[in-house]
Amino acid sequence: MTVQIFHNPRCSKSRETLALLNTHNINAEIVEYLKDTPSIETLQRIIKQLGFDSARQLMRTKEDLYKELALKEQHDETALVLAMHQHPKLIERPIVLHNDRAAIGRPPEAVLALFP
Structure with a gap:
Protein backbone atom coordinates (compact mmCIF):
# COMPACT_ATOMS: atom_id res chain seq x y z
CA MET A 1 0.00 0.00 0.00
CA THR A 2 1.62 3.22 -1.20
CA VAL A 3 0.53 6.25 0.80
CA GLN A 4 2.02 9.74 0.78
CA ILE A 5 1.00 12.87 2.63
CA PHE A 6 2.01 16.30 1.39
CA HIS A 7 2.46 17.76 4.82
CA ASN A 8 3.17 21.10 6.46
CA PRO A 9 4.01 20.48 10.13
CA ARG A 10 2.97 24.06 10.99
CA CYS A 11 -0.58 23.48 9.70
CA SER A 12 -3.11 22.16 12.23
CA LYS A 13 -5.20 20.38 9.56
CA SER A 14 -2.08 18.71 8.23
CA ARG A 15 -1.07 17.55 11.72
CA GLU A 16 -4.62 16.33 12.39
CA THR A 17 -4.69 14.40 9.11
CA LEU A 18 -1.34 12.74 9.83
CA ALA A 19 -2.53 11.80 13.32
CA LEU A 20 -5.74 10.36 11.85
CA LEU A 21 -3.75 8.21 9.42
CA ASN A 22 -1.58 6.99 12.31
CA THR A 23 -4.68 6.21 14.39
CA HIS A 24 -5.92 4.01 11.55
CA ASN A 25 -2.50 2.30 11.28
CA ILE A 26 -1.92 3.81 7.85
CA ASN A 27 1.78 4.45 7.41
CA ALA A 28 2.36 7.34 5.07
CA GLU A 29 5.52 8.66 3.53
CA ILE A 30 5.71 12.28 4.65
CA VAL A 31 6.55 14.79 1.96
CA GLU A 32 7.28 18.21 3.42
CA TYR A 33 6.34 19.98 0.22
CA LEU A 34 7.62 23.37 1.42
CA LYS A 35 11.13 21.88 1.62
CA ASP A 36 10.83 19.31 -1.18
CA THR A 37 8.85 21.21 -3.81
CA ILE A 91 -0.60 24.56 -2.50
CA GLU A 92 -3.62 23.51 -0.46
CA ARG A 93 -2.78 21.07 2.29
CA PRO A 94 -2.68 18.37 3.37
CA ILE A 95 -2.90 16.12 0.33
CA VAL A 96 -2.96 12.37 0.79
CA LEU A 97 -2.11 10.12 -2.17
CA HIS A 98 -2.99 6.45 -2.20
CA ASN A 99 -2.18 4.47 -5.33
CA ASP A 100 -3.86 6.43 -8.15
CA ARG A 101 -6.21 8.49 -5.97
CA ALA A 102 -5.86 11.63 -3.88
CA ALA A 103 -7.80 13.59 -1.27
CA ILE A 104 -7.34 16.85 0.55
CA GLY A 105 -7.62 16.58 4.34
CA ARG A 106 -10.15 19.37 4.81
CA PRO A 107 -11.69 18.07 6.97
CA PRO A 108 -9.08 15.48 7.90
CA GLU A 109 -11.64 12.66 7.77
CA ALA A 110 -12.03 13.25 4.01
CA VAL A 111 -8.84 11.27 3.37
CA LEU A 112 -10.32 8.10 4.85
CA ALA A 113 -12.40 7.72 1.67
CA LEU A 114 -9.18 6.63 -0.03
CA PHE A 115 -9.00 3.48 2.07
CA PRO A 116 -11.37 0.49 2.00
Missing part, protein backbone atom coordinates in the same frame (compact mmCIF):
# COMPACT_ATOMS: atom_id res chain seq x y z
CA PRO A 38 6.71 18.99 -6.03
CA SER A 39 7.60 19.02 -9.71
CA ILE A 40 5.24 20.48 -12.27
CA GLU A 41 4.47 16.94 -13.43
CA THR A 42 3.67 15.84 -9.87
CA LEU A 43 1.33 18.78 -9.37
CA GLN A 44 -0.44 18.03 -12.67
CA ARG A 45 -0.83 14.38 -11.64
CA ILE A 46 -2.25 15.36 -8.24
CA ILE A 47 -4.75 17.74 -9.85
CA LYS A 48 -5.90 14.89 -12.11
CA GLN A 49 -6.05 12.39 -9.21
CA LEU A 50 -8.19 14.83 -7.23
CA GLY A 51 -10.56 15.09 -10.20
CA PHE A 52 -10.17 18.87 -10.33
CA ASP A 53 -11.10 20.80 -13.46
CA SER A 54 -8.60 23.55 -12.72
CA ALA A 55 -5.27 23.93 -10.96
CA ARG A 56 -6.87 26.81 -9.05
CA GLN A 57 -8.84 24.24 -7.03
CA LEU A 58 -5.53 23.10 -5.50
CA MET A 59 -4.50 26.64 -4.60
CA ARG A 60 -4.76 28.53 -1.34
CA THR A 61 -6.60 31.50 -2.82
CA LYS A 62 -6.72 33.39 0.47
CA GLU A 63 -2.93 33.59 0.75
CA ASP A 64 -1.52 37.09 0.43
CA LEU A 65 0.92 35.72 -2.14
CA TYR A 66 -2.02 34.64 -4.35
CA LYS A 67 -3.20 38.24 -4.39
CA GLU A 68 0.33 39.68 -4.80
CA LEU A 69 0.91 37.51 -7.88
CA ALA A 70 -2.51 38.53 -9.30
CA LEU A 71 -3.40 34.88 -9.79
CA LYS A 72 -7.13 35.57 -9.66
CA GLU A 73 -6.76 37.15 -13.10
CA GLN A 74 -4.60 34.28 -14.40
CA HIS A 75 -6.53 31.77 -16.53
CA ASP A 76 -3.65 29.82 -18.04
CA GLU A 77 -3.53 26.43 -16.30
CA THR A 78 0.18 26.01 -16.96
CA ALA A 79 0.90 29.36 -15.31
CA LEU A 80 -1.15 28.37 -12.25
CA VAL A 81 0.74 25.09 -11.87
CA LEU A 82 4.04 26.91 -12.37
CA ALA A 83 3.08 29.39 -9.63
CA MET A 84 2.48 26.49 -7.19
CA HIS A 85 5.78 24.92 -8.19
CA GLN A 86 7.65 28.19 -7.69
CA HIS A 87 5.71 29.09 -4.52
CA PRO A 88 4.66 25.86 -2.78
CA LYS A 89 3.03 27.92 -0.02
CA LEU A 90 0.16 28.31 -2.52
